[in-house]
Amino acid sequence: MGPSPRKETPRTKPPRREAPRDDAGSAGTPTKKPGPKKPAQKPAQKAPPKPAQKKAPAKAPPGKSRAGATTQNAHTARPPRTGPRGPRPGGGSGRRPPPRGPRTRVPFHRRDPLKRLNVGLLVVAFVLSLFAGRLVQLQTIESGKYSEQAMRQRLQKIELPAIRGDITDAQGHPLAMTVEARAIYADPSLIKADKRQTIVNALAPTLGLNPSTLMKQLSKPDTRFVYLAHGVRPDQARLITSWNFLGIGTLPEYRREYPNDSLAAGVIGFVNDTGKGAAGLESSMNGVLAGRAGWQRVEISPEGQHIPMGEDQRRPSEPGRGVRLTLRRDLQFKAQQAIEKQVRATKAKSGSVIVMDPRTGRLLAMASAPGFDPNEYAKSDGDLWGSPLVQAAYEPGSTGKVVTAAAVMEHGGVTPHTPYTVPDTIRKYDIAFRDSHPHATERLTFAGVLATSSNVGTIMASESISSQRLYQTLRDFGFGTKTGLPLPSETPGLLKPPAQWSGTDRYPIAFGQTVSVNAVQMASVYATIANGGVRVEPTLVEGTVGDDDKFTPAREPRRKQVISARTARQISDMLEGVTTREGTAPRAQIAGYRVAGKTGTAENVNPRTGGYDGGGYTASFAGFAPADDPQLVVQVVLQDPKRGSHYGGDAAAPVFKDVMSFALQSEKVPPTGSRPPTVQIHARD
Numbered sequence: 001m002g003p004s005p006r007k008e009t010p011r012t013k014p015p016r017r018e019a020p021r022d023d024a025g026s027a028g029t030p031t032k033k034p035g036p037k038k039p040a041q042k043p044a045q046k047a048p049p050k051p052a053q054k055k056a057p058a059k060a061p062p063g064k065s066r067a068g069a070t071t072q073n074a075h076t077a078r079p080p081r082t083g084p085r086g087p088r089p090g091g092g093s094g095r096r097p098p099p100r101g102p103r104t105r106v107p108f109h110r111r112d113p114l115k116r117l118n119v120g121l122l123v124v125a126f127v128l129s130l131f132a133g134r135l136v137q138l139q140t141i142e143s144g145k146y147s148e149q150a151m152r153q154r155l156q157k158i159e160l161p162a163i164r165g166d167i168t169d170a171q172g173h174p175l176a177m178t179v180e181a182r183a184i185y186a187d188p189s190l191i192k193a194d195k196r197q198t199i200v201n202a203l204a205p206t207l208g209l210n211p212s213t214l215m216k217q218l219s220k221p222d223t224r225f226v227y228l229a230h231g232v233r234p235d236q237a238r239l240i241t242s243w244n245f246l247g248i249g250t251l252p253e254y255r256r257e258y259p260n261d262s263l264a265a266g267v268i269g270f271v272n273d274t275g276k277g278a279a280g281l282e283s284s285m286n287g288v289l290a291g292r293a294g295w296q297r298v299e300i301s302p303e304g305q306h307i308p309m310g311e312d313q314r315r316p317s318e319p320g321r322g323v324r325l326t327l328r329r330d331l332q333f334k335a336q337q338a339i340e341k342q343v344r345a346t347k348a349k350s351g352s353v354i355v356m357d358p359r360t361g362r363l364l365a366m367a368s369a370p371g372f373d374p375n376e377y378a379k380s381d382g383d384l385w386g387s388p389l390v391q392a393a394y395e396p397g398s399t400g401k402v403v404t405a406a407a408v409m410e411h412g413g414v415t416p417h418t419p420y421t422v423p424d425t426i427r428k429y430d431i432a433f434r435d436s437h438p439h440a441t442e443r444l445t446f447a448g449v450l451a452t453s454s455n456v457g458t459i460m461a462s463e464s465i466s467s468q469r470l471y472q473t474l475r476d477f478g479f480g481t482k483t484g485l486p487l488p489s490e491t492p493g494l495l496k497p498p499a500q501w502s503g504t505d506r507y508p509i510a511f512g513q514t515v516s517v518n519a520v521q522m523a524s525v526y527a528t529i530a531n532g533g534v535r536v537e538p539t540l541v542e543g544t545v546g547d548d549d550k551f552t553p554a555r556e557p558r559r560k561q562v563i564s565a566r567t568a569r570q571i572s573d574m575l576e577g578v579t580t581r582e583g584t585a586p587r588a589q590i591a592g593y594r595v596a597g598k599t600g601t602a603e604n605v606n607p608r609t610g611g612y613d614g615g616g617y618t619a620s621f622a623g624f625a626p627a628d629d630p631q632l633v634v635q636v637v638l639q640d641p642k643r644g645s646h647y648g649g650d651a652a653a654p655v656f657k658d659v660m661s662f663a664l665q666s667e668k669v670p671p672t673g674s675r676p677p678t679v680q681i682h683a684r685d
Contacts, residue, residue, distance in 0.1 A: 155297050156225055161253045161275055162291030165320035167268055167282075169329040170362075170542060174259055176268050176282065176374075181255030182237035184229040188220045190247035199245050203228065206236060230273050231255035256282075262371045264332050266387040267325075267487065267540070270374035279377075279385040281323065281540075284486045288544060291320030321552075322545035326362035331355055334662045336367035339636070342655045343369045346641035349616075352389050352519045353655065355663055356633040358527035358624060361536035361557045363485075363520070364632075364663070390483065390490040393516040394618045394637065397602025398453040398584075398648070400512030400522075402529060404462050405450055405571055406563045407473035412464030416447040416574055419683030422457040431504050433459060436601060436647070448681035451577035453584050453599060455511045462510035467498040470506060476535070476562045477525050479517060483538045493517040512602060523635035526622045529575070530596075530630030533568035535560045572596050576627050577679030588623060588653040590661050592671040596630075597623020597656065599648035604640065616640035619651035625660055626672045634660045 167176035184207065191199065196218045204211040207229045217226050230253065232240075237250045256271040269280020277286035294317035335353040343351040355365035368388050372380035408414040423441040425434045435455050442448075449457030462470060475481065480495030494516040501509075508514045520538050528535040537557035544552050575596035579588045584599045599621050606615035619638045624630040636652040636659070645651055663669075 155299055158251060158296050158298060160294035160296055160314070160317045162293050162317035163254055163319040164256065164271070164275070164291065165289045165322040165545070167289070167323050167325065168545075169325055169327045169332070170364075171328065172324070173329045175264060175325070175327075175329070177257050177259065178254045179257050180234060181230070181253055182232045182234055182250045183227055183253045184232055184237065184240060185225060185227050185249055185251060186218055187225060187247045187249070188218050188223045191218055191221075192246075193219075195246070199248060202243060202245070203240065203248070206240065207232065230275065256374075258374045260329070260333075261375065262373045263329070263336060264327060264366065265371050265374050266368045266384075266389065267327070267366050268374065269385070269387075270377045279374075280387055280488070281325075281486060284488045285323055285541075289320045289323060292318040294318070319547045321547075324542045324545060324551070326364065326539055326542050327366065328364050328666070331663055331666055332365045332367060334666075335365040335659050336369070336371070338655050338658045339367050340369040340371075342638065342651070345643065346638060346651055347643045348619075348638045348641040348651075350388060350392075351636070351638045351655075352392075353659055354389060354519055354523040354633075354635040355659065356523050356527050356538065356635070358530040358536070358630050358633050361524075361527065361539045362542075363538055363540050364667075365659075366520075366540070386489060387487050389519045390485060390487050391518070392639075393491045393493045393518055394639065395514070395516050395602040395604070396512040396522055397600035397618060397620065398455075398512055399598050399600035399620050399622050400515065400517075400525075401450060401453070401458050401510070402571060402575070402598055403474055403477050403479070403525060404458055404470065404510045405446070405574070406477070406529075406567060407470050408446075408461045408464050409567045409570060410473070410563050411469050412461070414446050414461055414464055416445060416570055417680060417683075418446045418461070419685075420444055420446065420449060420457050420460050422449065422454050422460070424456065426456045426459055428459070428504050428507050431507075433507055443683040443685065445680050445683045447574040447577060447679050448683070450571075450574045450598070451580070451583045451679060451681055453578075453601075458511045459507045462506065467501060467506045470510065471495070471498050473562075474509075474515070476560070477528060478521050478535065479515060481521075483518075483520050483524065485520065485538060485540050487540070491518055493521060512600065519635060519637050522620075522622060522637075523633055526597075526624055526635065527633045528562055529568050529571050530624040530633055531568075532565040533561055533563040535562045572624075572627055572630070573677045574679060575623065576676050577681065579623070580679065582681050584647075585621060585623075585649040585653040587649060588621060588656050590625060590657055590664070593625045593664060594627035594672065594674065594676045595623055595625045595660070596627035597621055597653075599653065601647045616642075617646040619646055619648045621648050621652035621656045623656060623660070625664060626669065627676070628672050628674050631669050632660065632663050632667065634663065 164178045166174055166178065168174050184203070196215060199218060200211050200214050203209060204214050209229065214228065217228060220226070228248075232250075233255075240248065241250055253275075256275075258265070258268065258270070265280070267280055269282035269284075270278055271282050272278040275290075277283040277289065282289065294315045296315075297313040335355060339351045339353045342348070350369060352368040353365065354363065354367075356363050366387075366389050370384060372384045377385065405414075409416075420443075421441060422435075422444050424437070424439045425432050427433075433455055436453070444452065444454065444457055446457075446461055448454075449461065474495055480492055482490045482492045496505075498506075505514055524535065524538050527538075536559050539554070539557050541554050543554045546552070573596075575598055576594060577583050578598055579585050579595045585597060588595055588597050600618070602618045602620075603612040604615035604618055605612060608614075617640060619641055620636060622633070622635040624633045634656050636655045638651050638655075640646075641651045
């Protein structure tokens with residue numbers, strides 16, 4: 001059998017220990033003789049045996065816990081001093097004091113884990129209460145504010161373009177029309193960086209876009225909407241949609257088309273890629289044609305698609321009004337074909353043809369060359385986008401002599417039979433003025449002066465009136481004043497008042513130099529002669545057409561009696577002599593019709609020198625038919641013809657004949673059958 005278990009003494013409450021006294025006695029207690037004090041014993045409780053004194057434990061090696069040391073007390077007693085201890089200062093006898101008892105340490109108590117758990121739960125509850133409070137704030141107090149912000153982020157305002165009004169000729173044939181198209185747009189915020197190049201590679205060649213510009217548009221992640229292209233054909237838009245690029249979409253819009261390509265392009269103009277008129281009538285009448293665009297707010301999903309049940313607000317667009325012109329499509333085509341052909345044949349810089357009804361002022365054709373195709377305006381030279389018929393000024397030359405004739409016959413007492421002795425050169429002050437061809441001195445009637453287009457004879461006749469009278473007659477015929485046509489950038493030409501004339505200016509002005517006009521102004525001069533001296537404002541717009549097809553006519557053009565009907569009739573008879581064999585334009589004759597007209601050959605100012613040398617020529621012809629009942633006026637201008645003759649009777653008169661012949665037939669103007677008057681060219685002594 002093993003050893004019997006040790007018999008342990010029952011543990012009782014330890015006796016109360018008092019601090020040992022020193023020699024001087026303890027403060028606050030009575031002083032007795034020094035000596036060890038016996039521990040106090042409580043009655044009815046047996047004192048435990050005195051524990052044996054232990055040596056100080058050896059220091060534990062590094063890394064080894066002291067927890068392995070076994071003690072009976074909870075704390076190790078302080079080791080006793082080894083050396084002798086001397087008497088304390090102020091002590092009694094030198095007797096050694098008793099050793100101190102072991103120091104009592106405050107025992108370490110771990111915190112209650114339940115208490116710590118409660119504290120943690122309180123912290124969590126506090127944080128959750130903050131979140132809950134904020135949530136309540138967002139969903140109640142500020143819910144409307146943030147809901148509105150979220151909705152704004154999902155809404156996009158899309159423009160609803162108005163249907164642009166059509167431009168038609170006088171018979172309703174479309175010259176400019178609107179067709180359905182698509183706009184291509186992007187939402188760069190939805191396009192990932194690694195997808196941008198793929199989209200650029202697909203869209204740029206399909207839409208004809210610049211790749212670098214397209215990449216910049218797509219590389220703006222903070223942007224929600226940007227247009228990439230306008231006026232895309234529906235089949236192209238369907239192709240792009242089939243690629244399913246995230247962030248790329250299409251919107252319905254309209255595209256402008258010009259079904260006759262370059263026909264009347266200088267008059268009609270074009271609409272640019274933003275849908276605004278940029279030239280011609282498309283620009284000047286944009287406010288009438290464009291209508292008013294509407295808008296629509298649509299809710300967009302994160303994928304860029306319309307949410308079917310989303311908020312949808314809309315203001316519908318208002319369509320523009322159509323514009324009906326006075327032009328005749330067939331006549332316009334003939335005029336344009338004729339001038340393009342002659343510009344090529346003569347290697348002229350440019351040319352123009354105008355056909356006009358002198359009785360109403362309506363312009364039936366306005367053609368110019370070279371032209372451009374408004375369907376592909378970006379591929380043409382920007383200098384061609386304008387309308388040279390009103391924007392380009394030129395010196396009329398001899399075609400302007402009819403105004404001088406009107407002035408001297410109305411106010412200077414000159415008649416068609418007034419005789420003049422006409423050399424080929426005349427000197428005024430220090431300047432010599434010459435006829436276009438050298439000739440011997442001739443005796444000509446004033447009708448002969450006009451028929452042979454003599455500069456010298458015109459100067460002689462102009463001396464019968466004052467400079468002021470000549471100036472006022474030019475103004476009455478429309479020189480120096482815009483025609484009022486609704487075309488952009490019209491020039492009024494150049495006509496200085498007499499106070500600004502130099503001493504010799506009146507002489508070249510008399511035969512059409514040092515003044516300038518546009519082509520429509522000059523056509524209006526001959527329309528005034530043909531209309532019995534009554535000037536009717538040129539008219540291009542017949543009226544407008546509403547969405548309900550209701551036609552609203554334009555205002556009636558202003559009319560003014562410029563010269564008497566008698567003078568106009570006399571000038572008309574003299575102009576018939578121009579187209580005879582003795583005149584300067586026999587090539588303008590039309591079989592079966594009486595034709596009146598006038599040639600013009602003017603020197604152009606050289607922009608490098610400011611003089612006429614080396615500036616080239618302007619060849620022109622203006623006339624009307626039938627001369628005895630004028631219904632049509634045709635004006636032809638060629639700028640700087642280089643091949644063949646540069647005279648108006650050779651370069652411009654054949655175009656007049658070609659266009660006038662077609663116009664008489666298309667307008668169903670029958671020959672009058674009357675005989676032309678006999679024009680006396682040479683004076684009878």
